[in-house]
Amino acid sequence: MKTGVFILLFFLLTTEATLAQRECAGQDYSRTVSSAITFRDLEGFINTHTLQQTAGRLYKEVIKIPVVVHVLYHFPNQKIDDAIVHEQLALLNECFRKQNADTVNIPAVFKSLAADCEIEFQLATSDPNKRSATGIIKKYTPLGNWGIDDKVKFSSEMGDDAWDPKSYMNIWVCDLNKFAGYSSVVGGAENVDGLVIDFGAFKAGNKTIVHEAGHWMSLLHIWGDENCGDDKVSDTPKQASYTPGCPTGIRITCGNAPTGDMYNNYMDFTSDACINMFSNGQKARMRSLFEPGGPRNSLLTSKGLDTPLIFESPLPDDDPKWLEPHLYPNPAKEELKLDLTYDARWLGTTVRIINIQGNALMTVVVNAKTQTIDVSRLVPGMYFLAAKRTDGLSIRKKFIKQ
Ligand SMILES: [Zn+2]
Known part of the structure; x- marks a missing residue:
């Protein structure tokens, strides 16, 4: 009888409940695509330009990135409202401009390191063919869920093709099964460039999009993906591993006294309510990619936020x-x-x-x-x-x- 009750519960519970604990799939994904990186000596480029960035000799303007969001829905309730997309973009901008209300929660020891990254994200107004765009695509797919194999990025696989990643940041929102999200690796294949975020993590207050955008601009997990590993950023303390939940106080690991772990960093796994900063070092690392010759430089001259040349009223979505x-x-x-x-x-x-x-x-x-x-x-x-x-x-x- 117990088995029967269990099976019944299983049927009655929504799939959401079984997906309550999810994480960024960045590590698993990077392992599968590491051979696809074509940008030669990416770390060398980042190092040189991060140093120049810190010295204040490089691009100083606020960086504006045109964004296109591809929503791949299978069930009607997955055809999410535009308001949800706008809300996620607003959160992304607050966090990258250090305008989020929870910056007041940044631990005292890290307050001076918290950065306004001066990077903004805006939904595209003009598509690759210079037609007017909302920056949001909603497309029905016969597939119910997706893996971290990038199939969602191809119309031929019943996903949706990327817009030219030289000019747009692509974000796919879909049922990602057991993960919250992942990002492509910097310098990897162009046609898979962008973020993928699960429906369950693409909602009010969820900062998965902030974390993944950090990866998309070359940030590593704060613990360097191994015990006391290196995230290649000088002002983030070494820390033993990821942080679950929502800690308080100073947590000393890897000899990182007196500050302890920077567990409130967006690149940790801490709960959404308890992450609230990128560091100055992370800012410099991200911005170095936009320098001449860098893998994100072309976005600075994108036409994606221009007034479109061709105005077309969008076709009604056909379910x-x-x-x-x-x-x-x-x-x-x-x-x-x-x-x-x-x-x-x-x-x-x-x-x-x-x-x-x-x-x-x-x-x-x-x-x-x-x-x-x-x-x-x-x-x-x-x-x-x-x-x-x-x-x-x-x-x-x-x-x-x-
Ligand atoms: Zn991650």
Whole structure:
């Protein structure tokens, strides 16, 4: 019986609940693409220009980065409101301009190191073909979730192609399964350049976008991804590892007395409510990339924030007929119909009918876009219909047999 209750709970809980604890996938991702880095001696370039930056000899203006957000939705509730995008951009700008209200929480020992990075992010007003743009693309995808394999960055993989990364920062928002987000590596392949953020982390107050934008401009995790590792920034203390939760007081690791860990840095894993600064050293490292010859220099001459040459009223978004499986009639007497027209890749999968105790009573292999299921022999009551594809996409539907 306990197993039955557990399975029932599993069906009733939303997928959100199972994804409560997630992290940046930067480390895993970097390992898979390290061979793709084409920028020669990136660290040498950063070092030289960071030093000049600190000496005040380099680009002094506020850097403005045109942004395009690609929202890949599968279910209607994932077709997020523009307001959510605007709110995330506002948060990103506050954090990079040191205008966030929680700068008052920066520990006293680090206050003098906290930087206004003088980097701003603005939704593109002009697309790569100089047509008017909102900087937000919402696109239906038949895929339910994505991995860190960059497929979401290609229309041919049912994602959405990047806008020219020399002129735009691309942000893909999708169901990233178990991760909060990841960034491409600086100097990597152009067609995968940008951030990917999970729907669950792309919402009010969530600073995943700030952390990933830091990676996108070459920042490493504050602990250097190994025990007392090096994040290649001179004014961030060495620290043993990432910080979970929301600590207070001074935490000494790696002999970093008297300041202790800079656990309030955006490049740690500390809770959103407790991260509130980039350091001056991180600012110089990020800004060095925009110097002549640097991997982000071309963004300074982007036309993405210009007045567009061609004004076109955007076409209305066309939703597909079914965004999700449709089960009817419900309640059912003799037959159930399962409409999977929206995604032909359900063909061949096995559908299970499960009772309230969690026991599978029958299975049916899907062989039609609208599958008929004979339920005449089930005793009246509540049941679940469940199916899972090899790519991880699953269906769970409740129905009543009369
Ligand atoms: Zn990270």
